[in-house]
Amino acid sequence: MDYRVVRSNAEREGSCYHEFVKGRWNGTHWSEGSLFVDDDPFDLLVHMFIRHFKAFDRTGPNEIPRPAGLEIVNDLRKAAAWLSMGRFEDAASIIGGLPVPIKGEPHDVVGNAAEISDMMNDLASTLEEWYLVEDAVTVLGI
Numbered sequence: 001m002d003y004r005v006v007r008s009n010a011e012r013e014g015s016c017y018h019e020f021v022k023g024r025w026n027g028t029h030w031s032e033g034s035l036f037v038d039d040d041p042f043d044l045l046v047h048m049f050i051r052h053f054k055a056f057d058r059t060g061p062n063e064i065p066r067p068a069g070l071e072i073v074n075d076l077r078k079a080a081a082w083l084s085m086g087r088f089e090d091a092a093s094i095i096g097g098l099p100v101p102i103k104g105e106p107h108d109v110v111g112n113a114a115e116i117s118d119m120m121n122d123l124a125s126t127l128e129e130w131y132l133v134e135d136a137v138t139v140l141g142i
Helices: 048-050 067-086 088-095 113-133
Strands: 018-020 035-038 062-066 137-138
Touching: 018 113, 048 067, 048 088, 048 137, 062 088, 067 088, 067 113, 067 137, 088 113, 113 137
Parallel strands: none
Antiparallel strands: 018 035, 018 137, 062 137
């Protein structure tokens, strides 16, 4: 499984990605400058988005305002820190539940904790930068 934030269309393998757009969406998909997270790893993130943006829709455009977005950034950083320390129960409390089992398929959270933590930190860093200059970030579903 690809636990990374993809930063260009050339790196995407297929079209099952959630696209993160700086600011408000202009109606164009697969824009240069967007970030992309594969749908399967997004399973580990989705509850953090729903917790702070109740109207989040995995299939549609979601314009997430700065206050909610910064709460999501905080959750991403906390979950990443807990995962990097091997504190899976603490991470699960932020993530909103880890897939069972946490070892083995579908995610092998234990075996991939470093990669998952890196993905969360990478996404959090970019979203935080975008929220410094934008009042919203748009997440496009698959």
